[in-house]
Amino acid sequence: MGRSFLWMWNNSVNLLERSRVRQPRHRLTESLTPAQDPAREKGILALYQRDRLESGYDVLVAGHTHHAVLINGWYCNSGCWVGLRNNFLRIEPDGTVRLWVWKDNQPVEPRKKSRQIPCFV
Numbered sequence: 001m002g003r004s005f006l007w008m009w010n011n012s013v014n015l016l017e018r019s020r021v022r023q024p025r026h027r028l029t030e031s032l033t034p035a036q037d038p039a040r041e042k043g044i045l046a047l048y049q050r051d052r053l054e055s056g057y058d059v060l061v062a063g064h065t066h067h068a069v070l071i072n073g074w075y076c077n078s079g080c081w082v083g084l085r086n087n088f089l090r091i092e093p094d095g096t097v098r099l100w101v102w103k104d105n106q107p108v109e110p111r112k113k114s115r116q117i118p119c120f121v
Contacts, residue, residue, distance in 0.1 A: 061076045068099055
């Protein structure tokens, strides 16, 4: 490819990027999970609960946060599975979801159990 083609390509990409309508950026706090933002926990859980009831699923499984948590028996967040924290969820044959930690080359069930938080729909 010649320099002329690369110049035209670069110019075209720049023009395209400038012409695109910029989407408003959302705030980081709007993306946080209940485990990450306790102040908004009840409101977020109420939205999830409404969707869960309308859509008919039993549990909501989330992940990729640094706080593993089970709330009300239906909101499950696996937390982080790399680095210092090695959390994971185990779904039992009866559908029960349990939080585990991988420690010393074996799974260990933490003592901390599911939290109960009232969330109204």
